[in-house]
Amino acid sequence: MNGRIVFMGTPEFASGCLRALLQAGLNVVAVVTMPDKPIGRGQKTGMSDVKRTALEAGLPVLQPVKLKDPVFLAQLAAYKADLQIVVAFRMLPQEVWSMPPLGTFNLHASLLPLYRGAAPIQRAIWNGERESGVTTFLLDKDLDTGAILFQEKIPLDENETAGSLHDKLLALGAPLTVKTAQALFEGKVNPIPQSGSDCGNLPNAPKIFKKDCFLNFNQSAREVLQHLHALSPYPGAIACLHQFSSGKTLPVKLIEGVWEGPVKKSYEQGRFVSDNKHFLSICCGDGNFVSVKKLQLPGKKQLTISDCLRGFRVDEARDYFSAEVINNAE
Numbered sequence: 001m002n003g004r005i006v007f008m009g010t011p012e013f014a015s016g017c018l019r020a021l022l023q024a025g026l027n028v029v030a031v032v033t034m035p036d037k038p039i040g041r042g043q044k045t046g047m048s049d050v051k052r053t054a055l056e057a058g059l060p061v062l063q064p065v066k067l068k069d070p071v072f073l074a075q076l077a078a079y080k081a082d083l084q085i086v087v088a089f090r091m092l093p094q095e096v097w098s099m100p101p102l103g104t105f106n107l108h109a110s111l112l113p114l115y116r117g118a119a120p121i122q123r124a125i126w127n128g129e130r131e132s133g134v135t136t137f138l139l140d141k142d143l144d145t146g147a148i149l150f151q152e153k154i155p156l157d158e159n160e161t162a163g164s165l166h167d168k169l170l171a172l173g174a175p176l177t178v179k180t181a182q183a184l185f186e187g188k189v190n191p192i193p194q195s196g197s198d199c200g201n202l203p204n205a206p207k208i209f210k211k212d213c214f215l216n217f218n219q220s221a222r223e224v225l226q227h228l229h230a231l232s233p234y235p236g237a238i239a240c241l242h243q244f245s246s247g248k249t250l251p252v253k254l255i256e257g258v259w260e261g262p263v264k265k266s267y268e269q270g271r272f273v274s275d276n277k278h279f280l281s282i283c284c285g286d287g288n289f290v291s292v293k294k295l296q297l298p299g300k301k302q303l304t305i306s307d308c309l310r311g312f313r314v315d316e317a318r319d320y321f322s323a324e325v326i327n328n329a330e
Contacts, residue, residue: 126226
């Protein structure tokens with residue numbers, strides 16, 4: 001089984017799958033990833049996780065700006081791949097995905113046809129799903145609609161975060177990527193079309209934008225927590241704190257939180273209780289609270305609530321959190 005593979009991907013999730021393919025002895029002949037770009041406050045040029053893994057393995061790396069560039073297409077064709085594998089990359093034009101004789105398959109972090117799109121991990125948690133998984137499928141001209149090859153399922157914990165689910169799905173997806181490649185080379189696959197009139201009514205997974213990060217404390221505590229967990233640890237859910245003393249509204253990122261029942265006194269949504277030492281709990285629309293465990297103030301690093309309250313005072317009587325969107329929030 002010496003079929004030639006070109007691997008395409010960018011982030012850590014993809015690099016884990018690339019490592020699994022190499023460790024299994026599969027013949028990866030080249031890697032395609034995003035161009036290097038400035039990262040961090042210093043704007044130093046940084047390479048993708050996939051590029052780093054490829055260079056460590058001594059593999060050639062292609063970094064096209066445009067996937068229809070004739071120069072790139074000629075370079076790609078020169079590797080004479082029998083199979084292409086895509087994990088967390090870009091939507092490919094037909095000129096690319098149709099190139100190998102065995103086609104191109106993608107590993108997607110959902111149980112297709114559920115959660116087609118760019119943010120399946122985050123959207124599944126946000127919607128309160130109790131099950132998720134990974135799917136390998138053959139690419140076609142539309143987004144995440146190709147015939148399914150294999151799937152693996154996993155139950156979700158009540159306090160599942162995007163970070164914890166990412167790691168669990170990578171642990172499932174890396175060996176599934178190897179299994180799928182081996183099965184395609186051996187001709188032991190039975191692709192199942194994604195069909196059915198109800199596919200258009202299933203939940204999808206559009207990209208997360210800044211406006212999607214703002215919490216709405218008019219919702220129930222469970223709904224607020226699902227939203228918070230979906231964006232933890234990155235990019236972080238944003239709670240707008242109105243400070244009476246300064247007259248400012250601070251976009252505070254809530255990184256970790258847990259459900260807490262109602263307190264004896266009645267509070268309006270967005271109001272909070274805090275001893276200014278160890279805890280801060282925010283009232284939600286159903287009268288239950290979200291207890292904040294870790295947060296990040298604008299321009300600062302992430303801190304536990306105890307560490308934060310050592311240097312940051314809140315006024316329980318006059319400060320409050322609101323449901324709004326700040327366009328210039330970090």
